[in-house]
Amino acid sequence: MRRIYRALPGPTPVKIVTSIVVVAVALVALHFFYEWVGSSFLDTGGTVG
Amino acid sequence: MTQLADTAESGTEEVPRLPPPSRGYRLMHGIGWTLIWLGALTMGFVVHQLWMTTFFAKQNQAELIVDLEERFGSAEIIEIPYIPVTPPTDSPPPDDPPIASGALGNLGVLRAEAPPEEGAAFAEIRIPSLASLQDGWAVVEGVSLDDLKNGAGHMPWTPLPGQPGNSVISGHRTTYGQPFHDLDLVEFGDLIEVKTALGTHTYAVREIHVVNPTELWVTHPRSGAWLTLTTCNPKFSAKERLIVAAELVEGPNAEVILGRL
Numbered sequence: 001m002r003r004i005y006r007a008l009p010g011p012t013p014v015k016i017v018t019s020i021v022v023v024a025v026a027l028v029a030l031h032f033f034y035e036w037v038g039s040s041f042l043d044t045g046g047t048v049g
Numbered sequence: 050m051t052q053l054a055d056t057a058e059s060g061t062e063e064v065p066r067l068p069p070p071s072r073g074y075r076l077m078h079g080i081g082w083t084l085i086w087l088g089a090l091t092m093g094f095v096v097h098q099l100w101m102t103t104f105f106a107k108q109n110q111a112e113l114i115v116d117l118e119e120r121f122g123s124a125e126i127i128e129i130p131y132i133p134v135t136p137p138t139d140s141p142p143p144d145d146p147p148i149a150s151g152a153l154g155n156l157g158v159l160r161a162e163a164p165p166e167e168g169a170a171f172a173e174i175r176i177p178s179l180a181s182l183q184d185g186w187a188v189v190e191g192v193s194l195d196d197l198k199n200g201a202g203h204m205p206w207t208p209l210p211g212q213p214g215n216s217v218i219s220g221h222r223t224t225y226g227q228p229f230h231d232l233d234l235v236e237f238g239d240l241i242e243v244k245t246a247l248g249t250h251t252y253a254v255r256e257i258h259v260v261n262p263t264e265l266w267v268t269h270p271r272s273g274a275w276l277t278l279t280t281c282n283p284k285f286s287a288k289e290r291l292i293v294a295a296e297l298v299e300g301p302n303a304e305v306i307l308g309r310l
Binding site: 030031034038039 | 093097098194287
């Protein structure tokens with residue numbers, strides 16, 4: 001993680017903003033991935049636990 | 050100064066270096082980290098299913114409640130002749146839901162509202178005896194995956210609440226707001242209130258069943274006016290369905306349907 005952060009371009013403030021954006025995008029992607037997994041593999045006919 | 054610094058300054062002695070990791074070590078290291086990430090991903094999925102889906106469902110509920118108020122204020126109410134529903138048969142239930150049948154007669158006039166569009170909120174359900182449902186949940190039209198992500202859903206091929214027959218509403222038990230999380234705590238005689246554009250329809254719990262998901266007879270038409278709630282059972286599983294059937298006891302159409310006029 002630290003290595004990835006250091007590899008980001010620009011001074012520290014830019015690195016921080018870039019990190020926040022990357023994490024936010026990753027979380028949104030993860031949300032849609034989890035939604036897909038939940039509705040594809042857990043739901044059975046419309047009502048799930 | 051420490052001996053290390055002295056050594057570094059003099060540059061005469063080499064710092065002992067570890068041998069490069071072997072191939073087996075690197076392989077195990079990689080497998081270990083992969084398992085850690087997979088575990089974190091799985092834990093994230095559990096957190097997402099149990100809490101994040103509920104967070105988003107409650108956000109959607111707030112919007113649906115606003116839509117409901119608009120519908121209650123603007124829905125067109127019509128009057129239709131009361132046609133009693135004849136249940137298909139008492140013996141073994143057929144595989145497919147039968148079509149409700151009835152005969153026209155001078156049995157009274159019912160109030161009715163236009164059918165809601167798929168996905169639209171049209172009712173609010175409350176169960177005063179359950180803490181989780183005391184404040185009410187918006188009910189949308191439809192029981193598709195997307196419909197049930199927003200709240201409880203009404204099966205479109207069953208009558209609307211307050212109408213003759215068997216109105217069926219489904220909801221999640223542990224995810225997406227878990228509207229029916231505590232449905233197993235209802236007792237016979239508990240009241241269920243469904244508010245629609247017509248007014249508040251009050252039902253009393255008469256039957257509680259646990260059935261297989263394929264047992265569609267629970268959605269079949271019934272004589273009188275019934276409300277059937279379905280959700281998954283047990284909690285955290287979709288193996289069975291918990292069914293709560295309640296009979297109309299009060300409401301805008303109760304007098305006509307119950308034959309009190």
